Amino acid sequence: MWVEEYKNIENQGFNFSPRFTCKYENGELTIEEKKDYISIFPDNINITAIVGENGSGKSAILSSMITKEKVFCVMSENNQLTVYSNNILINTPLKQKRSTREVFKKILYFSMDNHHLSLAKTQSRLTVIDLSQTNQLITENYAKLQTIDFSLFNFKPYYIGYEFINDWIASDYEFEEKDIEEVHSALGWEHTADTSVIVDTLRALRDLDNEYMIYLLNKFGTIAKIFEHIDLTEKLHPKDFYLTVNYEEIQEILEGMKIDFVDESEFTQLISHANKMIKIKKLRELFGENYIQLLFRRMIDELSFDYMAQNGSSYGSLSHGEKTLYSFFVNLVHFNNSDFLFLLDEPDNTLHPNWQKSFLNEMMNILTKLKKNAHLVITSHSPFLLSDIPKENVIFLEKGKQVYPNIETFGANIHTLLSHGFFMKEGLMGEFAKSKINEVIDYLNGKKSPITDDDEAQKYIHIIGEPIVKRQLQRMLDSKKLDKIKEIDELKNQIESLKNRLDILVNNS
Structure with a gap:
């Protein structure tokens, strides 16, 4: 890929396959295949990692691949290289095409950054992995998921259960002074108006037991917003305090506000099956043809x-890491393309180190099991992930420029990767710990330090985990103590000598 200009990247080429050597100069592109290249990955998979400090340009490279800026990419289609570009003239014997919707259909994108995810959806029309949509995809693909084993744990969804988030159907809240003030303002009452009727109205709302009415009123968002559209102080009987407003009136207002809601029959059906386990295949029968729209779009917040699974295991009991990996699995099952580019922007960001270690291996197992051919391009800060990838498959970035550190990444230890692969020139110790150790060193060297005595210095040395640093500081402290003992002995000797001299002077006087 060649980036002429995008964010902090200018006139740079990035090679995502060590199988080729690529050169672009003065508008001329030359690509040669390495005849002796052997990949360590399965035949259906290639992997490229992009690493560097924050702000080095990792995410910018991924974004540039899906933009229409001054960028061109070379991709393999049916074992033939094709150049995709919209606005760069290239001199090459390779077939050239414009970047179109057809190209983007071959890209699956994931990012933990919701802004990047939204742009990929709306501007580039990419298929994205959105973890918030996992429930919908499990439901849509449950039949496929029954036929495929997931290697990490045996979970094949067969039943679905749901419950109403309580705030949507419960009104037993304790209203506060600000609620009264907001309703007062929404009604446009004068400052001196009696607010006791508002208090009575809010109490009546609090005591409502009609769940559908509560649901409709909650769709307004805030108590004050209800009163902006319906003066409930006039809709409550002053003696018995019951609502005289009807559903149709509320529904008409909600429609005018473009707020989606379900009608009473749908709501009743949903309530009747809440807190139960239902066979997923029965959802259409219970809720109609548009059950996906109902459950996962219209009622997504509620x-x-x-x-x-049939074996009793539940999705809810999985750990965060297991759910994340299972979500990738479900999305890959759902994605129709069998030959695609898989862009992953820091996918291991929220994973425990154990899951970071397993991530690439599991992705390869899943893709192989699903018989999909994929090129994974991954940005990461994880040394575990980097240790699974040869350096020929790694793009190292520093301040928007590609650099070439002298390091072998595959199977390397974590300390080496952190120091060299992720450019941690200031060491691997936390800054707070480092500052405290420096205070101990200053104290032991007789320099100005917040540490005032040996006991305080010993307290810090005792809890240091790095053995070499701990041992050296202990030696320095012990030496300091010995020096003090010697100094004390010398002073004692001097005192004794002075006493003897004084005695002689007294006796001779």
């Missing part, structure tokens, strides 16, 4: 879901 419902929380769980899934259960």
Whole structure:
């Protein structure tokens, strides 16, 4: 890929396959295949990692691949190299095409950054992995998921359960002074108006037991917003305090506000099956043809879901790392293309180190099991992930420029990768710990330090985990103590000598 200009990257080429050597100069592109190249990855998979400090340009490279800026990419299609570009003239014997929607259909994108994810969806029309949509994809693909084993744990969703998030159907809140003030303002009442009727109205709302009415009123978002559209102080009987407003009136207002809601029959059906485990295949029968739209779009804020396999294992009992990996699995099952580019922007960002260690291996197992051919391009800060990739498959970035550190990444130890692969020139110790150790060193060297005595210095030395540093500081402290003992002995001797001299002077006087 050649980037002429995008964010902090200018006139740079990036090679995502060590199988080729690529050169672009003065508008001329030459690509040669390395005949002796042997990949360590499965035949259906290639992997490129992009690493560097924050701000080095990692995410910018991924973004540039899906933009229409001054960028061109060379991709392999049916064992033939094709150049995709919209606005760069290239002199090459290779076939050239414009970047179109057809190209983007062959890209699957993931980012933990919601802004990047949104741009990929809306501007480039990419298929994205959105972890918030996992429930919907599990439901849509449950039949496929029954036929494929997931190697990490045996979970094949067969049942679905949901419950209403309580705030949507409960009104037993304790209203506060600010609620009264906001309603007062929404009604446009004068400052001196009596607010006791507002208090009575809020109490009546608090005591409502009609769940559908509560649901509709909650769709307004805030108590004050209800009163902006309906003066409930006039809709409550002053004696019995019951609502005289009807559903149709509220629904008409919500429609005018372009707020989506379900009607009473749908709501009743949803309530009747809440807190139960239902066979996923029965959802259409229970909720109609548009059950996906109902459950995962229209009621997405109101419902929380769980899934259960026939063996009794549940999705809700999985750890965060397991859910994340399972979500990738479900998305790959759902994605129709069998030959694609898989862009992953820091996918291991929220994973425990154990899952970081397993991530690439599991991705390769999943893709192989699904018989998909994929080129994974991954940005990462994880030394575990980098240790699974040869340096020929790694793009190292520093301040928007590609650099070539003298390091072998594959199977390397974590300390080496952190120091060299991730450019941690200031060491691997936390800054707070380093500052405290420096204070101990200053004290032991007789320099100005917040540490005032040996006991305080010993307290810090005792809890240091790095053995060489700990041992050296202990030696320095012990030496300091010995020096003090020697100094004390010398002073004692001097005192004794002075006493003897004084005695002689007294006796001779």
